Amino acid sequence: MPEPDEFEDDLLYAITRTGEGFRPEQADQVGLVAGGYQRGRRRWRRRSTAAVVGAAAALALVGTGAVYLTGSTSASSGSGTVAAASSGAASSSTALVTPASAASATASPTAAAVSGDEVLATFQALLPKGQVTVGQGTGTEQTPGEPGGAGATLVFDDGKGKAAMDISVGRVASNDPNLAQDACPDKKMVPYEACTTTSLPGGGSVTVFQGYEYPDGRATTKRWNARLIGQDGRQIELSEWNSAAEKGSPDSRPTPPLSPEQLKAIVTDKSWDRIVAAIPEPKPAPVRDTSKEYGSQEILQNVAKLLPSGLTETEPGGDGFGYANFVLDDGKGKSLVQLNLQDWTHDDKTKEQLFGNAQTLPDGTKVVVSKGSDKPGVGMWTVDTLHPDGLRVVISSFNSGTQQAPATRKAPVLTNDQMQAIAAAPVWKLKK
Numbered sequence: 001m002p003e004p005d006e007f008e009d010d011l012l013y014a015i016t017r018t019g020e021g022f023r024p025e026q027a028d029q030v031g032l033v034a035g036g037y038q039r040g041r042r043r044w045r046r047r048s049t050a051a052v053v054g055a056a057a058a059l060a061l062v063g064t065g066a067v068y069l070t071g072s073t074s075a076s077s078g079s080g081t082v083a084a085a086s087s088g089a090a091s092s093s094t095a096l097v098t099p100a101s102a103a104s105a106t107a108s109p110t111a112a113a114v115s116g117d118e119v120l121a122t123f124q125a126l127l128p129k130g131q132v133t134v135g136q137g138t139g140t141e142q143t144p145g146e147p148g149g150a151g152a153t154l155v156f157d158d159g160k161g162k163a164a165m166d167i168s169v170g171r172v173a174s175n176d177p178n179l180a181q182d183a184c185p186d187k188k189m190v191p192y193e194a195c196t197t198t199s200l201p202g203g204g205s206v207t208v209f210q211g212y213e214y215p216d217g218r219a220t221t222k223r224w225n226a227r228l229i230g231q232d233g234r235q236i237e238l239s240e241w242n243s244a245a246e247k248g249s250p251d252s253r254p255t256p257p258l259s260p261e262q263l264k265a266i267v268t269d270k271s272w273d274r275i276v277a278a279i280p281e282p283k284p285a286p287v288r289d290t291s292k293e294y295g296s297q298e299i300l301q302n303v304a305k306l307l308p309s310g311l312t313e314t315e316p317g318g319d320g321f322g323y324a325n326f327v328l329d330d331g332k333g334k335s336l337v338q339l340n341l342q343d344w345t346h347d348d349k350t351k352e353q354l355f356g357n358a359q360t361l362p363d364g365t366k367v368v369v370s371k372g373s374d375k376p377g378v379g380m381w382t383v384d385t386l387h388p389d390g391l392r393v394v395i396s397s398f399n400s401g402t403q404q405a406p407a408t409r410k411a412p413v414l415t416n417d418q419m420q421a422i423a424a425a426p427v428w429k430l431k432k
Contacts, residue, residue, distance in 0.1 A: 111277040130158035140278040148279040161253030162244040203231030226263035292431040299324035333408030334401030345390030364388035383419040391430040
């Protein structure tokens with residue numbers, strides 16, 4: 001099955017493409033990506049928003065609660081005609097997840113397994129009238145050591161062109177922070193046409209996203225997506241494309257076939273209750289201590305005091321801890337700025353590889369300056385600092401207002417010296 005975490009695909013793609021211009025040390029790249037990504041997955045990216053960036057690579061601080069769906073696959077392929085769904089793929093008003101349906105999912109953690117064929121049939125029954133080909137389902141049978149889940153993929157044609165579709169069904173622990181919120185991605189990181197988040201009766205939310213398969217615009221393929229986070233821990237995500245395949249296939253129609261309302265109706269339909277109930281409840285999520293980390297708002301407040309006179313943060317972002325972003329505009333074009341803060345007291349080997357030849361300031365702070373380019377004319381200027389107490393502060397500036405838009409100026413608003421003054425400022429201290 002295709003990757004289930006579609007929002008994250010977009011965000012990570014934007015991040016890693018930016019970071020490809022910075023590869024002085026392979027070990028640093030691995031350390032940054034692995035460390036930042038794992039930290040990020042413990043909150044939501046949710047999918048909340050994304051972020052960056054070390055001197056050698058991007059820091060993926062976007063988290064997700066998506067359950068990666070694995071297990072033995074019961075596949076069925078072929079074609080068939082799908083009638084309009086009686087449960088309401090055209091209207092979400094009669095199919096919302098209710099407290100009663102949520103209870104049914106948690107009351108039977110050992111419910112009988114659901115086969116891949118049944119998952120596929122459930123998905124097809126919710127689609128409007130049209131032709132389905134190349135269908136395949138994954139059941140709830142759990143592979144030892146792997147998280148439980150289910151899903152299905154197919155190609156759907158309503159007479160206006162073939163469209164790939166993919167649905168995944170999973171569960172997260174009852175204490176998982178992803179249950180608290182769902183959100184649209186930061187447009188400074190991921191361009192999209194529209195995105196809305198709606199709260200559901202009884203708790204939970206649905207986010208409907210209308211964007212692109214490739215955030216950098218290298219192809220015109222669109223990807224529309226609906227993601228349900230239920231109060232009972234269910235996560236159901238449906239994605240569709242305006243082509244017969246997620247990647248590598250020409251567009252077959254102007255837009256995907258299902259409207260935002262239909263996407264929402266399918267993921268909130270009660271037909272999924274039985275499948276959710278057959279997925280074992282995950283173990284409780286690890287409790288993360290954020291008391292020693294800088295929150296996004298705290299980062300923004302500190303930086304605001306360090307900016308050169310006349311400059312003001314606009315379009316602030318960075319939900320969570322350890323990351324924040326904003327835009328500066330000196331009247332000559334927008335410039336995206338991003339900061340990452342991490343405790344590096346234990347990364348001795350990677351610290352030596354990255355900061356072994358760094359400039360050392362009088363107070364002992366180590367500084368590495370770099371520049372990279374993701375596409376002609378668009379660059380990212382980075383100042384990476386390691387404070388004597390082990391706090392790493394990375395600041396990056398772009399000559400564009402987003403990670404994906406064309407350059408708006410030749411260089412960022414902030415100079416390297418100004419970025420160094422911000423990153424090396426004594427206000428940044430490792431919290432004890």
